[in-house]
Amino acid sequence: MLLYFIKRIFLGILIISVAVTLMFCMIHLVPGDPARIMLGPRATPEMIADISMRMGLDQPLVIQLMKFLGNILKGDLGIDVISSRPVTAIVFGQLPYTLWLIFTAIFGAMLIGIPLGCYSALHRNTLADRVTGVISVACITAPSFVVALYSLLIFAVTLKWFPAIGAGVKGDFFDQATHLVLPAFAIGISWVGYLSRLVRASMLEVLGENHIRTARAYGLTEFTIVYRYALKIAILPTVTVIGVGMGFLISAAVFTEVVFARPGLGKLIIDSITTRNYPVVMGSVLISTGLFVISTTISDLVNASLDPRIRANL
Amino acid sequence: MSENVLRIRDLSVNYQTDRGVLKAIRHVNLDIPKGSIVGVVGESGCGKSTLITSIIRQLDDNADIPNGSIEFEKQDLLKLSLDKMRNISGTKLSIVFQDPMSTLNPVLSIGRQMIDIQYRDKISKKRKKQRSIDMLTKVGIPDPRNQLNQYPYELSGGMQQRVSIAMALQAGPSLLIADEPTTALDTTLEVQILKLLKDLQEEMGCSILFVSHHLGVIAELCDHVVVMYAGEIVEHGSTYEIFNNPAHPYTVKLLECDPASISKKQRLLPTIPGEIPDLINLSGGCIFKNRCDQSIDRCDKHTPLLNEFNKNHFVSCHLIES
Ligand SMILES: Nc1ncnc2c1ncn2[C@@H]1O[C@H](COP(=O)(O)OP(=O)(O)OP(=O)(O)O)[C@@H](O)[C@H]1O
Ligand SMILES: [Mg+2]
Numbered sequence: 001m002l003l004y005f006i007k008r009i010f011l012g013i014l015i016i017s018v019a020v021t022l023m024f025c026m027i028h029l030v031p032g033d034p035a036r037i038m039l040g041p042r043a044t045p046e047m048i049a050d051i052s053m054r055m056g057l058d059q060p061l062v063i064q065l066m067k068f069l070g071n072i073l074k075g076d077l078g079i080d081v082i083s084s085r086p087v088t089a090i091v092f093g094q095l096p097y098t099l100w101l102i103f104t105a106i107f108g109a110m111l112i113g114i115p116l117g118c119y120s121a122l123h124r125n126t127l128a129d130r131v132t133g134v135i136s137v138a139c140i141t142a143p144s145f146v147v148a149l150y151s152l153l154i155f156a157v158t159l160k161w162f163p164a165i166g167a168g169v170k171g172d173f174f175d176q177a178t179h180l181v182l183p184a185f186a187i188g189i190s191w192v193g194y195l196s197r198l199v200r201a202s203m204l205e206v207l208g209e210n211h212i213r214t215a216r217a218y219g220l221t222e223f224t225i226v227y228r229y230a231l232k233i234a235i236l237p238t239v240t241v242i243g244v245g246m247g248f249l250i251s252a253a254v255f256t257e258v259v260f261a262r263p264g265l266g267k268l269i270i271d272s273i274t275t276r277n278y279p280v281v282m283g284s285v286l287i288s289t290g291l292f293v294i295s296t297t298i299s300d301l302v303n304a305s306l307d308p309r310i311r312a313n314l
Numbered sequence: 315m316s317e318n319v320l321r322i323r324d325l326s327v328n329y330q331t332d333r334g335v336l337k338a339i340r341h342v343n344l345d346i347p348k349g350s351i352v353g354v355v356g357e358s359g360c361g362k363s364t365l366i367t368s369i370i371r372q373l374d375d376n377a378d379i380p381n382g383s384i385e386f387e388k389q390d391l392l393k394l395s396l397d398k399m400r401n402i403s404g405t406k407l408s409i410v411f412q413d414p415m416s417t418l419n420p421v422l423s424i425g426r427q428m429i430d431i432q433y434r435d436k437i438s439k440k441r442k443k444q445r446s447i448d449m450l451t452k453v454g455i456p457d458p459r460n461q462l463n464q465y466p467y468e469l470s471g472g473m474q475q476r477v478s479i480a481m482a483l484q485a486g487p488s489l490l491i492a493d494e495p496t497t498a499l500d501t502t503l504e505v506q507i508l509k510l511l512k513d514l515q516e517e518m519g520c521s522i523l524f525v526s527h528h529l530g531v532i533a534e535l536c537d538h539v540v541v542m543y544a545g546e547i548v549e550h551g552s553t554y555e556i557f558n559n560p561a562h563p564y565t566v567k568l569l570e571c572d573p574a575s576i577s578k579k580q581r582l583l584p585t586i587p588g589e590i591p592d593l594i595n596l597s598g599g600c601i602f603k604n605r606c607d608q609s610i611d612r613c614d615k616h617t618p619l620l621n622e623f624n625k626n627h628f629v630s631c632h633l634i635e636s
Contacts, residue, residue, distance in 0.1 A: 210416040210417050211416060211420065213372060214411060214418065214419075214478075215419065216403070217370055217404060217408070218403060219401065219402070219403035219404035219405065219431070220404075220430065221433075224430065229419050229422070232421050232422070233419075306421060307421050308423075309421075309467055312467075
């Protein structure tokens with residue numbers, strides 16, 4: 001167990017530093033002087049020099065990278081030159097919006113997708129199974145930004161069931177919840193299809209195993225057999241997929257937040273890229289990668305809590 | 315005249331396959347008297363598992379039962395609703411399966427599984443736990459209280475099979491079905507498990523339907539032997555009769571292959587030259603005719619019927635009839 005955590009922490013550090021370094025290099029490969037772009041066409045050379053110095057852009061790339069990595073270890077992501085606020089404050093200010101969005105999307109998808117998969121497995125090759133199969137595949141293939149655009153047009157603009165943009169008034173839970181529906185739907189819908197297919201497949205496999213035959217022979221109820229005896233095993237691959245899926249969820253959140261003009265990590269990344277606000281870009285990427293590392297660790301732990309054989313090997 | 319716990323009459327089972335209808339079992343009659351151990355022997359593919367799974371109503375989806383009845387304690391299992399069947403399963407009618415390493419749920423503790431199967435009993439969880447401990451003690455598991463917290467993978471194959479037996483016998487069934495319960499175990503363990511089954515059977519007074527490849531095991535354990543061939547019962551009788559006075563050419567061949575080692579428990583069913591006929595395209599006449607070296611004209615045209623050959627000994631063969 002202890003060994004597992006040590007391994008995890010090292011792996012996490014490795015993943016984060018690779019991601020940050022890659023991002024750092026990519027930023028500096030983009031043509032154009034960041035200070036010049038940031039200040040606009042009417043900036044004087046003095047102003048540009050001043051900003052460059054404050055952002056540390058006048059130093060060699062390697063030194064910049066080292067400094068950046070060193071600061072991360074201290075929990076300091078630098079200062080946003082435009083607003084003069086610490087990047088950590090900016091990023092953590094936006095993080096809750098994205099977390100709410102992602103969690104609503106994925107929990108909603110689990111709530112619908114997992115029972116749907118169980119249902120299809122239990123009624124395999126019936127009409128209902130075929131129909132859910134076709135719908136699921138359609139859901140999987142629909143890109144989230146397309147779903148976002150169309151759901152915005154249909155449910156917000158035309159039908160006016162839900163608000164179109166923003167995240168709602170702070171402190172007003174109901175308002176925030178209604179603002180969450182459409183973006184979460186846009187991200188979650190493909191997961192519904194994906195999870196239901198995944199659960200169906202592993203459920204079918206588990207239901208064919210010998211111990212299920214035994215459970216039936218002992219006269220356990222169908223509900224106990226499916227939801228307590230089989231699902232506990234069938235859910236394992238799904239948990240892993242969701243853990244790794246954090247990466248996809250964040251990238252889907254980027255598009256969705258832009259379409260719905262919602263605050264959040266994704267919108268922050270896009271905004272700061274267009275203004276070449278590098279410290280903020282780097283900070284957001286760092287936090288997103290951290291989320292990924294955390295979610296894969298959590299999925300490992302969830303699997304370990306479900307399966308004693310995994311627990312023994314942790 | 316003792317009563318029968320199980321009375322199978324004219325049972326047939328078909329499987330729908332790509333090539334056509336596979337008649338896995340045809341017109342089988344079988345009685346299991348109260349308190350007795352009946353053994354079923356036969357080569358691989360002769361329909362032993364099909365017979366058992368039709369009794370516990372767990373046939374594969376592509377199977378159907380065109381005719382027959384399975385009377386268990388005076389009710390036809392085939393006519394029961396799923397709910398009624400569920401009430402009998404695991405209480406009055408129990409089964410121990412072949413591969414102990416895969417019969418228990420791998421992610422639930424032994425105790426959890428043993429308590430779960432008592433869900434019908436309206437007693438406290440503590441008493442259910444105590445009952446499980448008592449049962450584990452009965453099947454010879456050391457330190458049963460701690461074993462309840464173990465998971466199947468932490469137990470050896472022999473121990474897992476003991477747990478399965480404990481679970482099967484927990485509710486005091488009147489019939490225990492055992493589908494090759496010792497095939498996956500080594501010889502020493504096999505002897506122990508068989509002794510355990512026999513002791514428990516005597517103690518609890520249940521009947522056992524025992525399926526095995528091992529002639530030696532059958533000879534040791536059973537009161538009555540049923541010889542199956544290609545989906546039909548070709549001979550059945552008391553163990554003494556079958557082993558000392560076999561009448562059907564198939565049984566004779568089975569025993570002849572190596573009579574000296576039959577009493578040895580590790581003895582597997584010997585192989586007989588030729589193959590089981592194709593169960594999809596069955597021609598009329600005797601089912602064994604293509605492998606029988608004594609077949610006569612009649613065997614090609616007429617299907618022989620089971621006839622009493624001796625007291626408590628039935629054979630379906632034209633040679634015997636005449
Ligand atoms: N689901 C199925 N679909 C089609 N054919 C099947 C199916 N299950 C069994 N059979 C066929 O039915 C026949 C009897 O099979 P069964 O499993 O009952 O034999 P068995 O005596 O238990 O054999 P073994 O000793 O190998 O376990 C075989 O020919 C087998 O191929
Ligand atoms: Mg079998």
